[in-house]
Amino acid sequence: MYLSKSKYCKAVQCNKILWLDKYKSEVANPVDNSSVLDNGTKVGQLAKELFGKYLDVTFSENLSDMINETKEFLKNDICNITEASFDYNGNFCSVDILKKNKNKYEIYEVKSSTEISDIYLDDISYQYYVLNGLGLKVTKACIVHINSKYVRHGDLELDKLFNIVDVTDIVLSKQEEVNNKIDEINKYMENKKEEDRDIDFYCFKPYECPYFKYCSSNLEEHNVFDIRGMSIKKKFELYKKGIYKYTDLLDEKINDKYLEQIDFELNDREDKIIIKNIKEFLNTISYPLYFLDFETFQESIPSYDDISPYEQIPFQYSLHILDSKDSELKHTEFLTESNIDPRRDLALKLVNDIPSNVCVLAYNMSFEKNVIKKLAYLYPELSEHLMSIYNNMKDLMIPFKNRDYYTKNMYGSYSIKYVLPALFPNDESLDYHNLDMVHNGSEASNTYMTLTNYSKKEQEIIRKNMLKYCYLDTYAMVKVLSKLYEVVENDKK
Numbered sequence: 001m002y003l004s005k006s007k008y009c010k011a012v013q014c015n016k017i018l019w020l021d022k023y024k025s026e027v028a029n030p031v032d033n034s035s036v037l038d039n040g041t042k043v044g045q046l047a048k049e050l051f052g053k054y055l056d057v058t059f060s061e062n063l064s065d066m067i068n069e070t071k072e073f074l075k076n077d078i079c080n081i082t083e084a085s086f087d088y089n090g091n092f093c094s095v096d097i098l099k100k101n102k103n104k105y106e107i108y109e110v111k112s113s114t115e116i117s118d119i120y121l122d123d124i125s126y127q128y129y130v131l132n133g134l135g136l137k138v139t140k141a142c143i144v145h146i147n148s149k150y151v152r153h154g155d156l157e158l159d160k161l162f163n164i165v166d167v168t169d170i171v172l173s174k175q176e177e178v179n180n181k182i183d184e185i186n187k188y189m190e191n192k193k194e195e196d197r198d199i200d201f202y203c204f205k206p207y208e209c210p211y212f213k214y215c216s217s218n219l220e221e222h223n224v225f226d227i228r229g230m231s232i233k234k235k236f237e238l239y240k241k242g243i244y245k246y247t248d249l250l251d252e253k254i255n256d257k258y259l260e261q262i263d264f265e266l267n268d269r270e271d272k273i274i275i276k277n278i279k280e281f282l283n284t285i286s287y288p289l290y291f292l293d294f295e296t297f298q299e300s301i302p303s304y305d306d307i308s309p310y311e312q313i314p315f316q317y318s319l320h321i322l323d324s325k326d327s328e329l330k331h332t333e334f335l336t337e338s339n340i341d342p343r344r345d346l347a348l349k350l351v352n353d354i355p356s357n358v359c360v361l362a363y364n365m366s367f368e369k370n371v372i373k374k375l376a377y378l379y380p381e382l383s384e385h386l387m388s389i390y391n392n393m394k395d396l397m398i399p400f401k402n403r404d405y406y407t408k409n410m411y412g413s414y415s416i417k418y419v420l421p422a423l424f425p426n427d428e429s430l431d432y433h434n435l436d437m438v439h440n441g442s443e444a445s446n447t448y449m450t451l452t453n454y455s456k457k458e459q460e461i462i463r464k465n466m467l468k469y470c471y472l473d474t475y476a477m478v479k480v481l482s483k484l485y486e487v488v489e490n491d492k493k
């Protein structure tokens with residue numbers, strides 16, 4: 001089989017991924033990794049500048065063109081070549097950065113993550129194998145990855161943004177393994193008959209396999225992989241002992257919350273509502289009440305000052321306001337123009353919209369609190385007010401996280417995306433599926449980050465959809481809170 005870096009790495013995870021890709025790719029479940037790819041592209045581009053001047057091998061569907069262009073560059077003693085491409089016995093690879101010093105070579109594999117994972121070592125070991133097989137003297141193999149501790153001040157400092165880790169010794173120690181693995185892959189791929197391979201931990205590590213649903217389709221509908229919150233490791237521990245059906249799991253010593261999820265779904269239980277605890281939660285809330293939800297984006301390469309790679313940067317919020325429990329619902333919102341640092345404008349509007357010392361409600365408030373704390377640190381003149389918002393925040397998730405209110409249709413989750421349809425199954429106005437374009441936080445973030453790719457007119461429509469999504473997030477909180485009041489009221493009757 002004609003191998004590449006990515007194919008080799010897939011086979012390291014599981015040979016069958018490669019086999020299904022070739023013979024049965026239609027059974028895959030798509031995994032959305034568009035933002036990961038986008039981050040990877042930006043990081044790759046920037047890392048090319050790490051060692052000064054370089055020549056880029058032109059990408060071509062025809063790999064021979066890339067290989068021939070690389071040969072030309074090497075002949076002309078170009079010191080730094082990016083995407084340098086090679087083929088050794090049907091094993092192809094493009095090296096992110098190749099440094100040439102006379103007849104010695106260094107290879108650099110660029111990753112957009114903040115740490116090194118084992119699969120990166122397999123990746124670069126495969127590249128070394130290819131170059132070494134062609135007789136090139138590779139003296140150094142390094143992984144280049146993002147330094148999470150970097151904070152941007154002014155121009156990007158590439159030497160600080162990237163960590164360069166020398167992994168030559170590990171790469172050398174893995175060469176026999178690479179050789180054997182390539183033989184194994186070739187034999188495996190020659191077989192046209194599908195292997196009956198059992199699922200295992202490797203289906204999720206290093207990446208969630210798109211074929212998991214297909215490979216686990218023989219399991220009955222309710223099984224251990226449907227349990228929310230249990231670690232993958234524990235799920236496979238039970239699976240390997242043959243304990244994976246809900247009915248079998250009921251006799252296991254597992255967390256009460258898992259047992260409760262199983263019991264509710266198996267036995268079609270009535271809703272569980274612990275009035276006393278819900279009352280206690282409601283007693284912590286005071287009016288006027290502000291329902292707050294942020295949308296944020298993350299960048300591998302910080303665009304603005306005082307930001308680290310992958311830090312959450314707020315660009316939008318929705319705020320519903322109730323002056324008293326029965327008063328008219330008010331709403332305000334913020335959505336920055338794209339391509340400008342949104343933080344100061346957002347912080348200014350936030351302190352204008354939310355007075356000091358009022359009760360603020362969020363769902364999973366640690367996220368909102370983190371955002372506010374960073375803004376307070378960044379803008380000392382707003383710090384006191386922002387920290388007052390921070391200190392007066394309450395978490396609407398608590399009654400659901402504590403299972404004071406639980407229904408079988410929450411499927412073990414306390415995310416608002418599960419809680420809301422479980423509490424309001426027939427309310428179309430609360431159904432995220434009815435929204436256009438933006439249905440969840442990551443879509444909001446991706447949409448914001450790609451907004452400038454669209455025409456002005458298109459941007460207007462997209463922005464409206466973004467506002468509608470964020471509006472629903474806080475409106476959902478208003479409705480969830482009203483439901484809590486309702487069950488308490490009904491209990492009194």
Ligand code: SF4
Binds near residue numbers: 015197202210211215
């Ligand atoms: S789901 Fe698991 S067994 Fe099936 S192809 Fe993926 S990794 Fe292999």
